[in-house]
Amino acid sequence: MPASAAPSLAGVLETVLYVADLDRADAFFGGILGLPCLHADLRMRGYNVAGRGVLLLFPEGGSLRPVETPGGTIPPHDGRGPAHVAFAVGADALADWERHLAAAGIAVEGRTRWPRGGTSLYFRDPDGHLLELATPGLWEGY
Numbered sequence: 001m002p003a004s005a006a007p008s009l010a011g012v013l014e015t016v017l018y019v020a021d022l023d024r025a026d027a028f029f030g031g032i033l034g035l036p037c038l039h040a041d042l043r044m045r046g047y048n049v050a051g052r053g054v055l056l057l058f059p060e061g062g063s064l065r066p067v068e069t070p071g072g073t074i075p076p077h078d079g080r081g082p083a084h085v086a087f088a089v090g091a092d093a094l095a096d097w098e099r100h101l102a103a104a105g106i107a108v109e110g111r112t113r114w115p116r117g118g119t120s121l122y123f124r125d126p127d128g129h130l131l132e133l134a135t136p137g138l139w140e141g142y
Contacts, residue, residue: 018060018079019127025057028125032104086132114138
């Protein structure tokens, strides 16, 4: 029996990282990476990523119970260990980013040139998550 086609998705809206200290993570993502904060409370932080997505930060172990809101229930979630997030950057901005990271004392751990023509720089946030700055040419469609 053939599976029916899934309805289309419009994109990835939220990406979540779990961190040990929200204030320390805010200094990195809001300060060093310059992401505008959309929401901040004791439970989470939310950042605008170029108007195309939202990066959410939750304290590790802090979302293990359902959250009741006036509009409904948010089920529990959590994560452990270093995760990976790639941010899209223009090819003309990559050298500026590399200088910015160096000035902030952030070590670039890796650099990859992809067969389609894109380049990726890899570095870590204070919680050890692997972050990537990727230029167009990494994936088909990007």
